[in-house]
Amino acid sequence: MEVVNITENVFQITLPNVNVFLIVHPVGLILIDTGPKDSKDSIFEGIRKIGKQPEDLKAIILTHAHYDHAGSLAAILETVQVPVYASALCAEMIKKGIAFKTSSKVVAFLLKLITLSGRIRSTYINVQEVKSPIITVNEGDWIPDESGLQVYNAPGHTAEQLALFYPVKEALLFAADCAENTKKLKLKPVIAYQSIKLSRQTLKKLAALPFIIVVFGHGEAVIKEKFEEMFA
Secondary structure (H helix, E strand, O other), rough: OEEEEEEEEEEEEEEEEEEEEEEEEOEEEEEEOOOOOOHHHHHHHHHHHHHOOOHHEEEEEEOOOHHHHHHHHHHHHHHHOOOEEEOHHHHHHHHEOOOOOOOOOOHHHHHHHHHHOOOOOOOOEEEOOOOOOOEOOOOOOOOOOOOOEEEOOOOOOOOOOOOEEEEOOOOOOOOOOOOOEEEOEEOOOHHHHHOHHHHHHHHHHHHHHOOEEEOOOEEOOOHHHHHHHHOO
């Protein structure tokens, strides 16, 4: 686990294979995504590294339901009871413990066979069910208010994915898994998208926002000019 200071009040906690983010906001700490199962202790360690305590956490936002982004939500909520924000589809999935949906009828049928219609649970397909209420948000909404993050629908990688624009002085875009910047800035492998066409449309929409820095669920942050090179 590594804590990277993106800006004065935004921190990236680099977990194995995925990033989550902490925002030091006037209302308290905001956590974006929760990492895979068993990430709670690492996230809480990251919170302490920036001079805060887990009790300072005041909101959690899920970008999408995949196991590596939502896998520790239930565990964190067992320690701190805070509002959770997500898209309506993501909220529906998490409440049922579902981390993965596919638009392919063939893949859906195969998953149904493999899991015996959901009776067999898999790390990649399921997360621990969340009993706490989840606040659903739509494009244009603000979390927790207009001093915080603005919500943008970001389908492509998944249907329920959200991106978040934080128009503070540094103007940050939290792009989730719309792209990745592990070895280089690029789209994820085609197999990682429910719709590559939708994903490209989402990226162009997000590129129009007036951000300065963009961060991803996987890889390092880049400045807007580098992000725009994807469309050159």
